[in-house]
Amino acid sequence: MKQNSTVASLSALVLLCGAPAMAQNPQMEQKLMAIKQSMAENKQQLAQYTWQETETISLKGEVKDTKLYQVQMGPNGQQKTLLNNEPAQSGGGRQGRLKQHIVEKKKEEFQEYGQQIGALAKQYTTPDPERLMQAKQQGNVSLQLGGNGTVNLVIKSYVKPNDQVTLTISNETKKIVAANIQSYLNDPSDAVTISAQFAQLPDGTNHVSSMQINGQSKQLVVNEQNSNYQKI
Numbered sequence: 732m733k734q735n736s737t738v739a740s741l742s743a744l745v746l747l748c749g750a751p752a753m754a755q756n757p758q759m760e761q762k763l764m765a766i767k768q769s770m771a772e773n774k775q776q777l778a779q780y781t782w783q784e785t786e787t788i789s790l791k792g793e794v795k796d797t798k799l800y801q802v803q804m805g806p807n808g809q810q811k812t813l814l815n816n817e818p819a820q821s822g823g824g825r826q827g828r829l830k831q832h833i834v835e836k837k838k839e840e841f842q843e844y845g846q847q848i849g850a851l852a853k854q855y856t857t858p859d860p861e862r863l864m865q866a867k868q869q870g871n872v873s874l875q876l877g878g879n880g881t882v883n884l885v886i887k888s889y890v891k892p893n894d895q896v897t898l899t900i901s902n903e904t905k906k907i908v909a910a911n912i913q914s915y916l917n918d919p920s921d922a923v924t925i926s927a928q929f930a931q932l933p934d935g936t937n938h939v940s941s942m943q944i945n946g947q948s949k950q951l952v953v954n955e956q957n958s959n960y961q962k963i
Contacts, residue, residue, distance in 0.1 A: 776936040778804040782960040788845045791950045855912045922947045
């Protein structure tokens with residue numbers, strides 16, 4: 732009885748968090764609707780802001796490109812305007828046309844790959860309640876005790892088959908504070924891991940403060956930092 736009471740208490744706590752959650756009771760659909768409403772409210776709050784995103788792409792531990800964007804929520808997601816681009820300088824000396832062409836082609840490839848894994852990460856850091864409902868129906872959602880006053884919501888096969896999402900929710904703030912994802916780009920051999928940290932603005936709006944995306948097969952890492960939030 733004590734164990735059942737603990738599980739019920741945790742389920743109620745996650746519902747109060749206003750975050751995507753699993754509830755071990757017959758009211759799953761009602762709870763998902765409450766979550767959807769909370770997400771919609773947070774999206775509306777975030778749409779009142781503009782902020783800056785610093786994106787750094789590293790290949791095999793070497794920084795290749797750093798971009799600064801101005802970001803704002805639009806009807807179809809984030810709208811980003813490039814403010815500054817600082818590509819890494821190539822080594823000195825003259826380069827033949829063929830070598831220069833190869834270098835430029837490789838640069839385009841890693842930038843395209845970085846954009847692809849970055850877009851994949853956005854699918855996970857903006858949770859979808861419809862996907863949560865589907866995962867629940869398939870028995871792919873569980874709730875676990877976390878550390879330091881948190882609970883962990885674990886979701887399997889969320890965006891892609893056999894991926895795993897762990898959302899860490901703070902008991903104190905009742906908000907998502909971190910997300911850790913194990914996924915892949917085109918097939919499982921192209922593994923992608925994502926680690927995101929969340930923060931709150933003074934009015935309670937929740938947002939991703941930083942994120943690291945690791946494309947393991949190409950040893951390419953994308954680091955994103957969000958800052959300078961301003962009301963529009």
